[in-house]
Amino acid sequence: MTEILILKTAALGDVLRTTSILPGLKERYPGCRITWVTAPGAVDLVRTHPQVDAVETLDPSSESAAEDLATRLGETRWTKLISLDDELPLCRLAARLSSEQLSGAYLGDDGRSTYTPDVAPWFDMGLLSVHGKSRADQLKVLNTRSHPQIFAEMLGIRMGKPRLVLSAEARAFARSFAERHGLEPGRLLVGLNTGAGGRWLSKQLSVERTVELGRLVARARHGDVTFVVFGGPPEARRNQAIVAGFSAEGLPCVDAGCENGLLQFAALIELCDLLVASDSLALHVAIALDVRVVAFFAPTSAAEIELYNLGEKVASTAPDYCSYRRDADTSTITAERLASSVLAQLDATCGHQGTAAV
Secondary structure (H helix, E strand, O other), X not given: OOEEEEEOOOXXXXXXXXXXXXXXXXXHOOOOEEEEEEOHHHHHHXXXXXXXXXXXXXXXXXXXXXXXXXXXXXOOOEEEEEEOOOOHHHHHXXXXXXXXXXXXXXXXXXXXXXXXXXXXXXXXXXXXXXOOHHHHHXXXXXXXXXXXXXXXXXXXXXXXXXXXXXXXXXXXXXXXXXXXXXXXXXXXXXXXXXXXXXXXHHHOOOHHHHHHHHHHHHHHOOOOEEEEEOOOHHHHHHHHHXXXXXXXXXXXXXXXXXXXXXXXXXXXXXXXXXXXXXXXXXXXXXXXXXXXXXXXXXXXXXXXXXXXXXXXXXXXXXXXXXXXXOOOOOOOOOHHHHHHHHHHHXXXXXXXXXXXXX
């Protein structure tokens, strides 16, 4: 049997996005068995996928866990090993395992992490780049291909689409949430995930601009929209401020909560007709669930994201766009630009035409 091992543990959005390679691998290697190594916190993103046959977990910070996993995985002769993380424990694991073909990052004989030539289009733009960080940053700016395109070309497979399969429990949680908050089936539901955690503040949209976006959309849609605010634990206070701002405007808005499990979070996003999102996990969840999106970008690259005809991108036009600066200028991502895209996508989703101008 063809045994394929995928090493991909971080970050959550990247793990989900990488599931785009699964359909192509199954087509190229008929009857193959795919095992995925991921972080404990990312298991729910891959364990329900029908093309993942087994999931192993690894906490890269635990040397003993890495040793135990290496021993278990070492019992299999892997046909193909795909190593897509640059962390040292993952590189060390890739180097230890026996495989007929390695594609990706590994620990070289000199004790340094490196990568195989076939995956240069990916790793040349990252921390392991053989060209150095400065050139890697330049290559990211110059890149015009999405990550799924790059992965497909590197691995010699067709470009697939990320997929997230929700559990019955997660969908039941979402139904209960909708009933509890009186979310009516015939009313448009627009999700807002405009935060970005604590690390990338320049990825986010301000509270004030988020509220202004809601006001513009609600006015143009004659009030037939309910908003749902999403985020993780770092956004709790921020989201409370957004909900308060919507309330002050007389706009219906529900806080989805910031402590939901991954599949619960995803099931709530699936309720939405449209999600407005920063470059974040929520964006990748929406794409994987075929939820229409309007995504905005300032410090990171819009080109890297494949939307699969599910929405629009709104990119900063400031000089430091795609600079990967934590203080990148977001002033050109205006509520008016976002509202225009949101209204166009709502028209596309609902078949409505002639939405009022912003």
